[in-house]
Amino acid sequence: MFHIKSLELVHWDYWQRIKNIPLDAKIITIAGQNGSGKTTLLDALRTLFGLDCSMGRTYKHYARHSGQQSAWLRAVVDNKPSGRQLSNRPFRASGFFAEDEVTLFCQIQKNGGDWKRQYLMRPGNVEIEEVTEANDWLGVENYRKRLASAGLSPAMAKVLALEQGETDKLCEYAPRQLLDLVFQVFGDKEVLDAYDEAKRHQRDTEEELKRFESELDGSRANLEALRLRVANYHQWETLHKERRNLQEEVLPSLEYHEAREKANNLGRQLREAKKPLSQVDQVITDRRKEVERQAKLLQDAQQQETLLEQESTALQSRLSLLNGKLKPLDSLIEQKARLQKMAGEAGADVADVAVQLEAKEAELGKLRAARDTISSRIAADKATIAALQGKTAMPEPDNVRAMRRALRDANIAHAMLSDIVEVTDPKWQGAVEGVLGGYASVVLLENASDASAAYRLAEKERYRHFIVPECVKAHEPKNDSLLSVVRFSARAPEWLIDQLSRITRVDSVEQGAKLGNIEEWITPDAYHKERRGGRSLFVEVSRYRFGSAGRTQRMDAIQKNLPALEAEEDKFTLQISRLAAETSALKARVAGVDAVKELSARADEFDEAARTAVPLRSERLEVGTRLGELQGLMKNATVARTRADSSWQGARMALSEAEAGMRLNYKRQLEQRSDHARALLALRRQWRHLPGAWRRPARRLALVQQHQNAHQVDLRIASLQASLARDDWELDATVIDQYHRLNDQLSSRKVETEERRYQNNRAIEATANARGAYIERLRYTIKQYAKNIKELGELANIEVHADPVKLENDDLLLSQAGLHVRFKFDGKGVIGMNDGEASGGQQVMKSLVLLIGLLKSEDGSGGFVFIDEPFAHLDIRNIQLVGEFLKNTDAQYLMTTPLTHNTDVYDPSELTLITSKKKKDTQWAQPIFVLQRRKPEQVAA
Numbered sequence: 001m002f003h004i005k006s007l008e009l010v011h012w013d014y015w016q017r018i019k020n021i022p023l024d025a026k027i028i029t030i031a032g033q034n035g036s037g038k039t040t041l042l043d044a045l046r047t048l049f050g051l052d053c054s055m056g057r058t059y060k061h062y063a064r065h066s067g068q069q070s071a072w073l074r075a076v077v078d079n080k081p082s083g084r085q086l087s088n089r090p091f092r093a094s095g096f097f098a099e100d101e102v103t104l105f106c107q108i109q110k111n112g113g114d115w116k117r118q119y120l121m122r123p124g125n126v127e128i129e130e131v132t133e134a135n136d137w138l139g140v141e142n143y144r145k146r147l148a149s150a151g152l153s154p155a156m157a158k159v160l161a162l163e164q165g166e167t168d169k170l171c172e173y174a175p176r177q178l179l180d181l182v183f184q185v186f187g188d189k190e191v192l193d194a195y196d197e198a199k200r201h202q203r204d205t206e207e208e209l210k211r212f213e214s215e216l217d218g219s220r221a222n223l224e225a226l227r228l229r230v231a232n233y234h235q236w237e238t239l240h241k242e243r244r245n246l247q248e249e250v251l252p253s254l255e256y257h258e259a260r261e262k263a264n265n266l267g268r269q270l271r272e273a274k275k276p277l278s279q280v281d282q283v284i285t286d287r288r289k290e291v292e293r294q295a296k297l298l299q300d301a302q303q304q305e306t307l308l309e310q311e312s313t314a315l316q317s318r319l320s321l322l323n324g325k326l327k328p329l330d331s332l333i334e335q336k337a338r339l340q341k342m343a344g345e346a347g348a349d350v351a352d353v354a355v356q357l358e359a360k361e362a363e364l365g366k367l368r369a370a371r372d373t374i375s376s377r378i379a380a381d382k383a384t385i386a387a388l389q390g391k392t393a394m395p396e397p398d399n400v401r402a403m404r405r406a407l408r409d410a411n412i413a414h415a416m417l418s419d420i421v422e423v424t425d426p427k428w429q430g431a432v433e434g435v436l437g438g439y440a441s442v443v444l445l446e447n448a449s450d451a452s453a454a455y456r457l458a459e460k461e462r463y464r465h466f467i468v469p470e471c472v473k474a475h476e477p478k479n480d481s482l483l484s485v486v487r488f489s490a491r492a493p494e495w496l497i498d499q500l501s502r503i504t505r506v507d508s509v510e511q512g513a514k515l516g517n518i519e520e521w522i523t524p525d526a527y528h529k530e531r532r533g534g535r536s537l538f539v540e541v542s543r544y545r546f547g548s549a550g551r552t553q554r555m556d557a558i559q560k561n562l563p564a565l566e567a568e569e570d571k572f573t574l575q576i577s578r579l580a581a582e583t584s585a586l587k588a589r590v591a592g593v594d595a596v597k598e599l600s601a602r603a604d605e606f607d608e609a610a611r612t613a614v615p616l617r618s619e620r621l622e623v624g625t626r627l628g629e630l631q632g633l634m635k636n637a638t639v640a641r642t643r644a645d646s647s648w649q650g651a652r653m654a655l656s657e658a659e660a661g662m663r664l665n666y667k668r669q670l671e672q673r674s675d676h677a678r679a680l681l682a683l684r685r686q687w688r689h690l691p692g693a694w695r696r697p698a699r700r701l702a703l704v705q706q707h708q709n710a711h712q713v714d715l716r717i718a719s720l721q722a723s724l725a726r727d728d729w730e731l732d733a734t735v736i737d738q739y740h741r742l743n744d745q746l747s748s749r750k751v752e753t754e755e756r757r758y759q760n761n762r763a764i765e766a767t768a769n770a771r772g773a774y775i776e777r778l779r780y781t782i783k784q785y786a787k788n789i790k791e792l793g794e795l796a797n798i799e800v801h802a803d804p805v806k807l808e809n810d811d812l813l814l815s816q817a818g819l820h821v822r823f824k825f826d827g828k829g830v831i832g833m834n835d836g837e838a839s840g841g842q843q844v845m846k847s848l849v850l851l852i853g854l855l856k857s858e859d860g861s862g863g864f865v866f867i868d869e870p871f872a873h874l875d876i877r878n879i880q881l882v883g884e885f886l887k888n889t890d891a892q893y894l895m896t897t898p899l900t901h902n903t904d905v906y907d908p909s910e911l912t913l914i915t916s917k918k919k920k921d922t923q924w925a926q927p928i929f930v931l932q933r934r935k936p937e938q939v940a941a
Contacts, residue, residue, distance in 0.1 A: 002077045002078050002079065002090040002091070002102075002150055002151060002152075002864075003024075003077065003078045003864055003892045004023045004024075004045070004075055004076075004077050004864055004892065004894075005022075005023060005024040005075075005076045005077060005078055005101065006020050006021060006022055006023055006024065006075065006076045007020075007021040007023055007044070007045065007048075007073075007074070007075045008020060008021065008072070008073070008074040008075070008128070009021070009044055009072075009073060010071060010072035010073075010074075010128065011063070011066040011068040011070065011071040011072065012040070012044050012062055012063070012066070012071050012072075012073065013037065013040050013044075013062040013065050013066065013925070014037075014065055014066070014918045014923075014924055014925040015037075015924065015925050015927075015928075016066075016923075016924040018927055018928055021913065021928055021930070022911060022930060022932070023075075023892075023894070023911070024911075025892075025909075025910035025911035025932075026891075026892055026893070026910055027886055027892075027893045027895070027908045027909050027910055027911075028892070028893065028894045028895065028909065028910070028911045028912070028913065029895050029896075029897055029909035029911070029912045029913070030042070030894065030895065030896045030897070030912075030913045030915065031896070031897050031898070031899055031912060031913070031914055031915070032898070032899060032914060032915035032916065032917075033898065033899055033915075033916070033917055034898055035917060036915040036916055036917045037915040037916075037917075037925065038896040038897075038898075038915055039054055039055070039896065040062065041913070041915065041928070042054070042866050042894065042896065043057060043059075043062065044062070044073055045075070045866065045894070046866070047059040047062075047073060047106060047108075047117070048073040048074075048075050048104055048106045049104075049147060049152060050119065050140055050143050050144045050147060059108055059115070059117055060108075060114075060115040063108045063110075063115050064115070069109065069110050070107065070108060070109045070110070071107075071108040072105070072106070072107055072108075072128050073105070073106040073108075074103065074104070074105050074106075074127075074128055075103070075104045076101050076102070076103050076104075076125050077090075077101070077102050077103075077104060078090075078100060078101060078102075079091050079096055079099055079100055079101055079102045079123075080100050090150040090151050091121070091146075091149075091150050093146065093149035093150070094121055094146050094149070094150070096121075096123045098123070099123040099124045101123075101124055101125050102121060102122070102123055102124075103121070103122045103123075103124065103125055103126040104119070104120075104121060105119065105120040105121075105122070105128070105131055106118075106119055107119075107120070107137070117140065118137040118138065118139065119137065119138045119139075119140070119143035120134055120136065120137050120138065121138070121143075121146065153184075153185065170846075170847040170850040170851050171833045171834055171838075171843055171846035171847045171850060172833070172834045172843075172847075173833065173834075173850075174818065175818025175819050175820050175833070176816070176817070176818040178818070178819045178821070178833070178850065179782075179805065179817060179818050179819040181854065182781065182782065182785045182819060182854065183778070183781065185854040186781045186784070186785070188777065188778055188781050191774060191777075192774075192778075192814070195767060195770070195774070198763070198767045199764075199767060199811075202760055202763055202764050202767065205756070205760045205763075206760060209753060209756060209757050209760065212749070212753045212756075213753060216746065216749060216750060216753065219742065219745075219746050219749070220746065222742065223739070223742050223743060223746055226735060226738055226739040226742055227739060229730045229735045229739075230730075230735050230736055230739050232728070232729060232730040233729075233730040233731070233732070233733065233735055233736070236724065236729040236730060236731065239720050239723055239724055240724060242720060243717055243720040243721065243724065246713050246716060246717050246720070247717060250703060250707060250713055251710055251713045251714070251717070252690060253690070253699070253700060253703055254700075254703055254704070254707060254709060254710040254713055255710050256690055256700075257700040257703070257704065258709060258710055283658055284655065284658045284659060287651065287654050287655040287658055288655055290651045290654075290655075291648070291651040291652050291655050293651075294644065294647045294648035294650075294651045295648055297644045297647070297648075298641070298644040298645050298647075298648045300644075301637065301640045301641035301643075301644045301645075302641055304637050304640070304641075305634065305637040305638060305640075305641050308630055308633050308634045308637050309634065311630060312627065312630045312631075312634060315623050315626055315627050315630065316627065318623050319620065319623045319624065319627065322616055322619060322620040322623065323620070325616055326613060326616050326617065326620065328609075329609045329610075329612055329613040329616070330613070332606055332609040333606070333609060333610060333613070335606075336606040360579060360583045361583055363579060364576065364579045364580060364583060367572055367575050367576045367579065368576055370572055371569060371572035371573060371576060374565055374568055374569045374572065375569055377565060378562065378565050378566060378569060381542075381558045381561070381562055381565070382562070384555075384558055385555055385558055385559060385562075396441075397441075399461065399462075399463060399464070400416075400441050400465075402461055403443065403457070403458065403461050403463045404416075406457045406460075406461055407443070407454065407457065410453055410454075410457060412445065412447075412450045412453060412454055412457075413445070413446035413447060413450070414443050414444060414445050414446060414450075414454070415443075415444050415446070415490060416440065416441060416442065416443060416444070417436065417439050417440055417441070417442040417444060417492070417496075418440040418441075418545045418546055419489075420444070420488050420489045420490040420492065421436065421486060421487075421488060421489075421546040421547055422486070422487045422488075422489060422546075422547040423485060423486060423487075423546060423547040424485050424486070424487055425485040426553070427524050428482070428485045428505060428524055429544065429546075429547070429553060430524060430525060430526045430538065430539060430541075431482060431505070431522045431523065431524055431525075431526045431528075431537075432482065432485070432486060432546055432547075433526070433539040433543075433544050433545065433546060434522070434526035434528065434536075434537025434538060434539050435482065435499075435500070435503065435522065435526075435528065435537060436496075436546055437537070437539050437543075437545070439465075439466070439496065440545045440546070441465040442465050442466045442467075442468060442493070442496075443458075443463075443465065443466070443467045443468065444468050444471055444490070444491070444492070444493070445467065445468065445469045445471075448469040448470050450469070451467070451469035454467050454469070455467060466493075468493045470493075470494075471490070471491035471492055471493055471494070472491055472492070472493075472494045472497065473488075473491050474486075474487075474488045474491075474492050474497050475497075477501055479504075480504055480505045481500065481501045481502070481503060481504055481505065482500045482501075482503040482504075482505055482522060483497060483500035483501040483503075484505075485505070486500055502520050503520050503521065503522050503528070504519055504520065504521040504522075505521070505522065506521045506522070506523055507523070507524070508523060509523060509527055512529055522537075525538065526538045526539065540557070541553050541556075541557035542557040542558045542561060544557075768809060772809035775807050775808070775809055778807055779805075779807055782802070782805050782807075782819065785802070785819075785853055785854070786802035788852075788853035788854075789802065789821065789849050789850060789853035790802075792848075792849045792852055792853055793823070793849055796845055796849065797826075798823055798824065798825055798845060798849065799823065799824035799830075800821065800822070800823055800824075800849060801821070801822045801823075801824075801830070802819060802820070802821050802822075803819075803820040803821070803822070805817055805818070805819055820832070820833070821833055821846075821850065823838070823842070823846055823849075825838070825842055825845075833846065833850075841882065844882055845882060848867075848882065848886070851865065852865065852891055864891065864892035864893070864894065865891055865892070865893050865894070866894050867893055867894070867895045867896070882908075886908050895909075909933065910932070910933050911930070911931070911932050911933070912930070912931040912932075912933075913928050913929070913930055913931075914928065914929035914930075914931065915928055916929075
């Protein structure tokens with residue numbers, strides 16, 4: 001590790017240029033007031049070495065304060081070999097083997113509104129002016145790599161970048177944090193991270209292999225799907241070939257075969273049809289004779305039926321003449337019998353019978369009037385029900401209908417109050433009906449301008465109800481007035497709205513009585529109390545007129561009352577029937593007195609009628625008897641004639657059919673023979689294209705044995721056509737190639753996956769074995785660090801002991817491993833790293849031991865350390881102890897301290913840099929003052 005020999009700042013923060021700040025000492029103290037630039041000086045060194053600044057600052061922060069376009073940092077560091085070999089120089093990797101000094105440059109420039117930095121290395125002590133034209137500038141990463149090869153490792157850089165006050169807090173690290181820091185400084189952390197990275201890569205490979213296997217499973221599923229598609233395609237192809245074979249080869253062959261068989265069968269039938277033609281002539285002769293015989297029988301039956309019809313006609317004329325003579329005689333005989341009956345019943349007192357008759361007739365009139373009233377009411381109720389059901393118009397009084405008609409004829413738009421009222425609460429329907437019942441026929445005009453015309457019509461019709469021209473929209477009350485349960489579908493009279501709003505709804509008369517004499521109220525049963533007093537406004541449910549609910553209740557009430565009215569009507573009807581019978585009997589008794597007188601006066605007339613009627617009735621009986629006999633004879637004659645006619649018609653039809661059949665048979669045979677000849681010729685022409693092999697009888701018989709006939713082939717073709725018409729067939733022949741390609745690809749990927757799994761398993765095993773072997777290196781690192789802190793403790797008279805660390809080749813044990821360090825001060829008991837038993841100075845000493853132990857190498861050289869205010873909060877004794885410890889160690893220390901501390905803080909310092917605050921009236925801060933301790937030989941001189 002190299003040491004710093006001098007530093008130069010140009011335009012860094014508020015320093016214009018400070019050249020050759022000496023830093024070639026073991027312990028350097030940077031003192032100054034708070035805010036004088038102590039941390040700024042350390043951040044300059046951190047920036048020069050490519051490190052991050054403290055307290056969240058960056059190099060841009062300091063470069064911006066100068067107000068210049070560029071800033072420079074320059075340091076001279078030593079490049080002496082750590083031993084006698086020149087090849088051990090810190091900057092040997094950068095090619096500097098001869099010089100004992102190396103100059104480091106950092107240039108910060110403003111580029112396009114942002115600040116950029118670049119670095120440069122030169123052997124020897126080189127000034128800034130000598131490198132302004134250089135072209136081998138380094139980037140931050142390359143520069144850090146060169147410094148790391150010179151001993152400033154990333155872990156060391158982390159130590160140097162510790163914030164103010166953090167350098168004395170290493171003892172507060174957890175054991176695991178301290179172990180990680182040790183591994184980082186000694187370079188083992190990178191190896192462990194490399195092992196972890198390898199394991200992560202192997203785990204990623206394992207996950208990738210699992211993903212590959214999952215994809216293989218998916219590919220296998222796809223392969224199976226392709227296999228099914230290939231099978232589906234082969235099935236479709238088979239069915240398609242079968243259908244094409246049936247259509248193109250089998251069906252034509254069978255059709256040719258059936259056509260030939262049909263032609264042969266027809267030829268045989270024509271030859272067989274010639275034999276029965278000789279028998280047809282005898283059949284026709286026999287049927288002609290049968291027609292002549294049936295015609296003779298029909299003629300005889302018709303003559304017999306005609307004779308009977310003539311005799312029946314003559315007897316009916318004679319019977320009509322006899323009935324005409326007997327009709328007036330029978331009427332006289334019936335009158336005589338009626339008069340004799342009436343004379344027999346006329347034995348009572350005629351005066352009493354007349355009185356009873358008068359009383360009965362009066363009672364009968366009353367019953368009929370009552371029944372007519374009930375019937376009228378039933379008819380009116382039925383008409384009302386029909387109107388409520390919407391089938392007809394509502395029945396209204398004559399004056400209302402007349403007024404409506406007059407208004408309509410005058411084209412005056414209007415509505416009745418009953419048309420616009422709806423009751424929202426059925427409980428208060430009766431109360432609303434009682435209050436508004438007298439206003440149901442009030443006429444509401446839509447246009448107030450029609451008032452004069454409406455008044456004239458009302459005067460003419462003598463209409464007794466109000467005509468209201470001006471209406472308003474009803475408000476919605478929030479109280480318990482009767483208006484709150486009434487909804488108007490149109491504008492209503494204002495006086496009616498006010499009247500409803502004044503009436504309070506109460507549940508009972510008792511509740512209304514409690515309201516006092518000034519309130520106007522009404523109960524659900526329509527008992528209304530106003531300023532004049534109380535009265536009932538009850539209305540029968542069957543007479544409700546307002547709102548759909550009122551109409552519904554009215555219709556229900558009428559329907560419930562209608563059966564009682566009909567029963568009452570039936571009762572009146574029975575009473576009227578019984579009384580009418582009694583009245584008729586009394587009337588007959590009164591009429592019997594006159595019947596005796598009439599019998600006496602018309603006795604000769606009645607006797608003559610009786611004598612004349614006797615021979616006429618005898619003759620009528622003879623004529624009727626003969627007519628009865630003729631009716632049976634005529635029926636038999638008609639049946640005989642009908643049967644004879646049917647037999648004659650049947651014989652004629654049979655003869656005609658025989659003759660027509662004979663002619664048709666001859667004609668059909670001629671046509672069939674001609675058709676057969678043409679069919680044979682067409683058969684030869686039609687099937688001329690059919691290959692000869694298909695027409696061979698043996699092959700045709702084989703097809704018949706396999707497929708039966710062409711119809712079965714058509715059915716099979718239709719079935720195949722229906723099957724091939726489905727949408728689920730695979731028609732793409734490329735699925736076969738896809739299946740083979742995917743199968744080959746799947747096989748190769750399976751082999752590749754198995755090979756990669758084998759290689760990954762071998763890599764996992766190799767990584768585990770390598771890390772297990774590297775555990776020995778980790779144990780050596782811990783042993784070396786324990787040796788370093790123990791030696792540093794001896795320099796400070798502190799017993800330091802590091803507990804053994806259990807390191808195994810296991811992820812969990814490695815992640816849980818920690819370095820426990822114990823300290824023993826002044827012969828007292830052992831204390832831990834941060835157990836709260838150490839004083840502030842002991843905490844600083846523990847942290848410095850742990851910190852400097854990280855910087856010691858195997859050859860004993862230390863490097864340099866930035867310590868920001870290590871003596872803060874320490875007393876004089878502890879400051880002296882820390883100073884003695886720093887003197888006894890082999891490292892270069894750059895420490896900061898405020899001017900308020902005890903002067904003992906300067907005791908260990910060989911070089912002291914004094915910083916000052918920038919004055920308000922100056923652009924640049926004052927230079928850094930240098931105090932250098934005299935060496936022992938200078939003091940002796």
